[in-house]
Amino acid sequence: MAATSMPIATLTALEVLRRGGNALDAAIAAAAVLAVVEPQSTGIGGDCFCLYAPAGTGKVVAINGSGRAPAAATPEALRAAGVDRLVNTSPHAVTIPGAISAWETLNRAHGRLPLGELLQPAIRCAEEGWPVHARVALDWHEAADKLRGNEASARRFLVDGMAPEVGHRFVQPELGKTLRAIAEKGARAFYEGEIAADMVATLRALGGLHTEEDFHRGLAAAEFVEPIKIGWRGMEVYQCPPNGSGLHVLQLLGILGGFETPEQGPLSTERFHRHIEAARLVYRDRDAFLADPSQVDVPVERLTDPAYLARLRGLIRDDRAMRDLPPAGESDWARHKDTVYLCVVDGEGNACSFINSLFQSFGSGILAERSGVMLQNRGFGFRLQEGHPNCIAPNKRPMHTIIPGMxxxxxxxxxxxxxxxxxxxxxxxxxxxxxxxxxxxDVQEALDCPRLFPAPGGGAVELERGIPNSVVDRLSRLGHEVKLVEKPHGGGQAILIDRRRGLLVGGSDPRKDGCALGF
Incomplete structure (x- = not known):
């Protein structure tokens, strides 16, 4: 079974499985297709994280395929260039893409079919074109101004100055050529030679500090890492470690797992209120501590310590929202505030959780036109605040949002x-x-269920449609500032492996254009 955010990607994954590929092969092939047909969300100019559970091993393999800042990227260098804050469309927000390094590294270690074969469906979609789907068209329309801000992006990603409509066949011959080069020569073709030179020239023309040597180092950017986990309801939930934000999934589960399940159900005020309050505390910790652990200390053990999470749980009251929060990493006031995901399970039981992203819609909006690569803006996750764990620095990875789960x-x-x-x-x-x-x-109902999100930094709680008015009113009475939003929160996929009955049960979020299919 495969579940992705576009039907063509799901079908691609199933075709790979039918040809003898395993779950990881299928995931890479599907991700490559998504990098073509869902260009606002993902691309080969972005990053990748993966959790892979090989059947019969009892282990979860994790890879960090996030890229690093250029070697010249220091706060001093940026200030000397007149940069006093990071902007999401600036070349200074572009980190070296890590996805292709991750695909090749995963394929070599755990794949069965050659990477070049896995890229063929994506190459066809790029060269022959693919119709724009409904959610893609909506996102494209909302990002049109960003694309207009870059001459190459405006030429190649707008039609008569406007975002393409639903059904428009979007062709990307330059990207197809680049994918062909990767299929023939591997990741080296992306990180060295004319493709890398095109990306560097594009960024430097806009004032970027990137060099071809930075891209050369990006060839080895992806690395296997030790996953982190928490025990929850008789199971273990696995995440990739920092610089990704999977740490905060574990914190949230640890806090909320100590409450009795609200009898009123998943759409109740009690359930949402507790989740909001826990998230406010956890995102406070994220903004203070999440960074690249190869350059700064990220206190994962302290932040996931059951005693610490129990103290945070003790701050949450069912009768009112917290007016203020303790300092990050503390539980005592007195002491001191866009992406694609897919999953695949093969016939042997190998399970793959895979996520690939440009970060914000169309990333930086900067297109390396000759190679057809839209560049991510992951560096927008850095800070310029010297002394902060997440301050930009040479060869440093930024705080990252994309997180596969297992x-x-x-x-x-x-x-x-x-x-x-x-x-x-x-x-x-x-x-x-x-x-x-x-x-x-059930899996599909759990994905469909209306969502809300307390915006980090003290913003309003953003509610999707579908939450009962009585619940919205009571959340407001508890002290939450609430705001209805038109655009839905995210999208998701999941595959439940029911070993007792010998079934796979898949779900795909209606907030995206995708589907779950099996055979």
Whole structure:
């Protein structure tokens, strides 16, 4: 079974499985297709994280495929260039893409089919074109001004100055040529030679500090890392470690897992209020501590310590919202404030949880035109505040939002899952997990269920449509500032492995254009 955010990607994954590929092969092929047909969300100019559970091993393999800042990227250099804040469309927000390094590294270590074969469906979609789907068209329309701000992007990604309409066949011959080069020569073709030179020239023409040597180092950017986990409801939930924000999924589960399940159900005020309050505390910790652990200390053990999470739980009251929060990492006031996800399970039980992203819609909006590569803006996750753990620095990875998830029980994978949506992802994952495993909704219902999100930094609680008016009113009375939003929070996919009955149960979020299919 495969579940992705576009039907063509789901079908691609199934075709790979039919040809003898495993779950990881299928995931890479699907991600490559998504990098073509869902260009606002993902691309080869972005990053990748993956959790892979090989059947019969009891282990979860994690890879960090996030890229690094250029070697010349220092706060001093940026200030000397007149940069006093990071802008999401600036070349200074572009980190070296890590996705292609991750695809090749995963394929070499755990794949069965050659990478070049896996890229053929994406090449066809790029060269022959693919119709624009409904959610893609909506996102494209909203990002049109960003694309107009870059001459190459405006030429190649707008039609008569406007975002393409639903059904427009979008062709990307330059991207197809680049994918062909990667298929023939591997990741080296992307990180060295004319493709890398095109990306560097594009960025430097806009004032970027990137060099071809930075891209050369990007060839080895992806690395296997030790996943982190938490015990929850008789299972283990796995995440990639920092610089990704999976740490905060574990914090949220640890806090909320100590409450009794609200009898009023998943759409109750009690459930939402507790989740909002827990998220406010956890995102406070994220903004203070999440960074690249190769350059700064990220206190994962302290932030996931059951005693610390119990103290945070003790701050949450059912009768009112917290007016203020303790300092990050503390529980005592007195001491001191866009992406694609997919999953695949093959016939042997190998399970893959895979996420690939440009970050915000169309990333930086900067297109390397000759190679057809839209460049991510992951560097927008850095800060210029010197002394902050997440301050930009040479060869440093930024705080990252994309997080694949994996649920294990008794040494076996029971669910690869993920929820897209930038900063929303820890909130989205924990809402989904509780919907299914705590409140008993089936996989599809758990994804469909209305969502809300307390915007980091003290913003209003953003509510999707579908939450009962009585609940909205009571949340407001508890002290939450609430705001209805038109655009839905993220999207998600999941596959439940029901070993007792010998079934796979898949779900795909209606907030996206995708589907779950199996055979």
């Amino acid at each position: 649920v294990m029980k008794d040494g076996e994978a029971i669910m690869p899952y993920g929820v897209m949506g930038g900063h929303f992802q820890p909130m989205g994952q924990t809402l989904f997990l509780a919907n299914h495993f705590e409140f008993g909704l």
